[in-house]
Amino acid sequence: MRPIFLFASFLLTLQIARPVEAAPVNVVTTTEDLAAIAKEVGGERVEVESLAKGVQDPHFIEAKPSFMLKLSRADLFVQVGLELEQAWVGPLLLGGRNGKIQSGAPGFVDASRGITALEVPAEPIDRSAGDVHLQGNPHIWLDPMNGKQIARNIAEGLKRVDPKGAAEYDRNLADFSTRIDAALSRWQERMKPFEGAKVITYHNSWPYFLKRFGLVAAGYIEPKPGIPSSTSHMREVIALIPREQVKVILMEPYFSDQAPKFLAEKTGAKVVPLPPSVSASAGINDYFDLFDLLTNRLAEALR
């Protein structure tokens, strides 16, 4: 036999002998919270990466070319939706030129699907109300029950692009849901003593969280979404804090602490930095860690 045939048959044998190892499903999410849930559902079969880092404000992510490159290779793309990422996802999806993950394609997942959005404007509204989200408040991942629906949406997406893994995804999903249910009763127990407590938040990021754990937003540092505070608005908030017996001012770590600190000085309320995302601070490695930290920190502050 000629050496070339020998070589070819050698290659062929190699090809046959090698165990069939499927390439992992490449999942790209817009935020770390979605990435954390995708890891729970995808397990061993997926490789997950988030475009935004946990410490970043998901409204203001740069549409970097390197992100387009990541999207060009993705099998599944997951966005929060409800216009949270509307300033930057469009150019990235277009620049990634990946037919598998365009809106409407099997590899496109809108995590907000099937979730009842809060604060959908009841009447026609315009931007004199600030940068409002017309489809409702997009910070949906901050309610663990929504986390379960997000996991369901991701599992459906994974099954569409990787039908072979369907059984595994279903198993992971069921397991995740059970663990959420168990953890939720723990978190609710922890928050129970503070039911009805009023808080001030910076941006209107927390309605899902507050509703789930029985807290109430008495006011916001932003007079309108995306609009920085004014002196007259600050005066109103200062008056409101003792009237409503507000003990804490919640702030996302990426906002300037100037206004919260000023309020605290004037009223004696406590500024509580609350990371709203997985990996936003040390020790929040998964979706469960996030609520552990949030409920612990709040319970401590409200005590």
Add this chain to the structure above:
Amino acid sequence: MMRSILFALSVLGAILGIVPSLFAQEGIAPPARSAQTFNPEISLDGLFSAATFSDPDHLQFGAHDPNKRGFTLQNLELTLAGNVDPYFRGEAHLIFGLEDGESFIEVEEAFLTTLSLPYGLQVMGGQFFTRFGRQNPLHPHVWDFADQNMINTLMFGGDGLRSPGVQLSALLPLPFYLELIGSAQNAEGETATSFLFAPEETFAGRPILERDVHDEGDLLYLGRIKTSLDLSESVTLVAGTSHLFGPNGTGENTSTRIHGVDLFVKWKPLTADHGWPFVTFQGEAMRRSYEAGEAALDDGTVLSEETFANDGFYIQSLYGFARRWVAGIRYEQADATDPVDPASGERWRASSNLTFYPSEFSKIRLQYNYDNSDDRDDPIHAVFIQYAFLIGAHGAHTF
């Protein structure tokens, strides 16, 4: 050779555009959406300015520059955009203008972009800004300064380089971002200055001929390489080179070439509050060689073939120093003061500005230009106040 390849690509692009289903990914379902989002994204940008110059006979040549003492409507742009179907995205930018009390409408851009071609390919077809460098494709309402760069105006005219045509681009499967862009566009009309159009009747003494498209050699071709690297989580670099080849109107076979390099670096910490603080640096340099044909003038003089070369650059930096506030500086130099005559003198200009953004949807800008040209005794001082608004769909932030 290069031209034939690009022409073939453009024909291929046109075919792909007509039969998208052949190349579309299998199993794409039409997007499931609420009736509300079936409407196109609609937005209107208004850009106005007030200007004053130390000399009324100043050197602002850009069609969207604040180019007279008093008030100018720089740009009123209606944008419509949306996915056409699972295969295309469509986008149109219509400009409403005012000149000496007369209103007019212009089709600035209107094009389709493919969403799902294989191998990282993308075809764009329609009327569009040539993707030369960083500044040329930008609409006036996103400019960092109140006026257009000298070198862009000099090379591409008051309106920027845009024309009907087709573009093919590829995002290469490499560990870093590398995009190749090629386009073929018409070379005539006011928006193809340096090519079949000259702002005046003559160029360097030669009359501008009516030159029709005879073959693929009479189109305007762009080749561009664009790359990007994340130097760290907070620093990103984008660099590119662009090359243009096209016919010009000083002869039957005369041509113009323009080469450019561009660089953009942006620093923005991960924990930026509403996008602040940030620092950007941007620069572009261009060189043009304009081959002027032989011409026998009415008075009997004969002008022989001659190639005019000129070049120029700008560098600029922006500093978003506090939330809603951005300070900018720009320095520019070009070896011509007059876009119709590249032989005229050297010009440099230094600008600084301060912009306040009440929200993402409005801005107010104050700018000062110090404009120095060899063929003038005194420099020109210019002051602009610019204000802009956006109503409608949230604009996309490109990098």
